[in-house]
Amino acid sequence: ILNVEQSPQSLHVQEGDSTNFTCSFPSSNFYALHWYRWETAKSPEALFVMTLNGDEKKKGRISATLNTKEGYSYLYIKGSQPEDSATYLCAAYGGATNKLIFGTGTLLAVQP
Amino acid sequence: KAGVTQTPRYLIKTRGQQVTLSCSPISGHRSVSWYQQTPGQGLQFLFEYFSETQRNKGNFPGRFSGRQFSNSRSEMNVSTLELGDSALYLCASSKTGGRGEAFFGQGTRLTVV
Numbered sequence: 601i602l603n604v605e606q607s608p609q610s611l612h613v614q615e616g617d618s619t620n621f622t623c624s625f626p627s628s629n630f631y632a633l634h635w636y637r638w639e640t641a642k643s644p645e646a647l648f649v650m651t652l653n654g655d656e657k658k659k660g661r662i663s664a665t666l667n668t669k670e671g672y673s674y675l676y677i678k679g680s681q682p683e684d685s686a687t688y689l690c691a692a693y694g695g696a697t698n699k700l701i702f703g704t705g706t707l708l709a710v711q712p
Numbered sequence: 713k714a715g716v717t718q719t720p721r722y723l724i725k726t727r728g729q730q731v732t733l734s735c736s737p738i739s740g741h742r743s744v745s746w747y748q749q750t751p752g753q754g755l756q757f758l759f760e761y762f763s764e765t766q767r768n769k770g771n772f773p774g775r776f777s778g779r780q781f782s783n784s785r786s787e788m789n790v791s792t793l794e795l796g797d798s799a800l801y802l803c804a805s806s807k808t809g810g811r812g813e814a815f816f817g818q819g820t821r822l823t824v825v
Contacts, residue, residue: 634813644804646814693811697768700757704754
């Protein structure tokens with residue numbers, strides 16, 4: 601896995617809005633897709649690790665889906681809150697390289 | 713359960729010097745990976761160690777090296793520092809590597825002057 605891309609680069613929403621981000625990755629030799637939340641002055645924290653095509657995971661207001669055949673994952677946040685403001689990183693792990701490769705992230709700012 | 717600990721947190725070095733960063737993983741985690749984060753570049757993979765063996769390496773010059781000890785603690789060394797090496801260096805530990813959740817330390821902020 602050589603290239604993981606995320607969009608948009610940044611997003612500004614109002615409190616209560618729902619939002620979603622995209623992560624795309626090469627679908628060949630895929631093993632796992634990770635999502636992390638990175639708040640300012642803290643360490644990245646794992647949200648989800650998904651491996652199976654069609655996987656859907658949920659944690660509170662945040663959910664993620666995975667399509668390994670076409671090489672993309674979506675992260676959804678329902679009813680955004682100011683505390684959701686962070687950079688959201690996705691990373692893909694592939695068997696050919698045994699590397700966990702990160703995208704450049706989506707910076708989310710939620711205005712109260 | 714103690715988290716991943718990186719030392720030092722901040723470091724200022726002069727061009728040409730060398731530096732060693734340390735990472736203590738979560739107890740029981742055998743995989744330690746190192747990443748470099750610079751503005752606009754995201755997390756760039758440096759290398760991964762698993763049970764004292766380097767399992768994989770990113771596209772960095774040979775000035776960047778690392779090792780892992782029998783207690784899974786890892787060190788990263790950068791020799792002949794350049795201004796462009798200024799970055800946040802993060803380490804992450806996991807039980808098995810990329811298939812499982814990674815736990816990150818708070819990073820070492822290296823400034824080369």
